[in-house]
Amino acid sequence: MKNSCIITLKLSVTLLVLLSSTVVQKVNAQSLSLKCTVVDSVTKEPLPYTSYSLKKQKGILVTDAKGHFELVLSKTIQHDTLIFTYSAYKEVQIPVLKLKANDVILLPPKGRLLKAVIVKNKTAKEDSLAMRKEFAKDFVFTKPKVIDAFSLTSINFDILYASLSKKNKQRKKLRAILERDELDNYVDSRFNRRNILRLVKIDSVQLRTFMIRHRPSYTNLKKLTDYELFEYIKQAAVTDSLPLQHN
Structure with a gap:
């Protein structure tokens, strides 16, 4: 016994x-996770805040400021597909089963790229100066003086007036467009995707709505320091009931 x-x-x-x-x-199997990075396929530089999602699941996530993301593996997503999207880049789809730890996801840019040095180093001020230099005649254009017309030996005043008037209107219209683009570029350089995602927890769909709804005018933005702009973004997020990042 x-x-x-x-x-x-x-x-x-x-x-x-x-x-x-x-x-x-x-x-252990359920808690297994993979850490990967999303980069530009040409420059091999990380793509911060890249949107990614699972084809069979709802919701959109974003990578961190260095393009890193962590995927927790489970049976429900083993046979799913990851979809990566980033502005100005082609969409990339990768089956979850093909992913390995520390994999680098390459996103190919759409169309032809400008030289990386030019894109990286130019500030809004430098872009503005470059544009003014390129279109200098249109920014400083003035109407021709009457004395210029009398220097001609034979003049058809109707044709001359119509020609100068049309050209003047075209130049004024072009100058207005250039000046508007200059102001828009300044706003884009400060109130942008990167600054918002540094401060607010938000998916790509909400981000587009947020940027349209709270985009400041050039006049108002010009008055704000960087600190005041960040506070403005945080307050806008609170207004929209969006959670803030805890850095």
């Missing part, structure tokens, strides 16, 4: 150990 109890006890302990081992393995 005593030997029978000992054998039963040993079997119980063995079974308990096996069950514990199985549970641990299942927990």
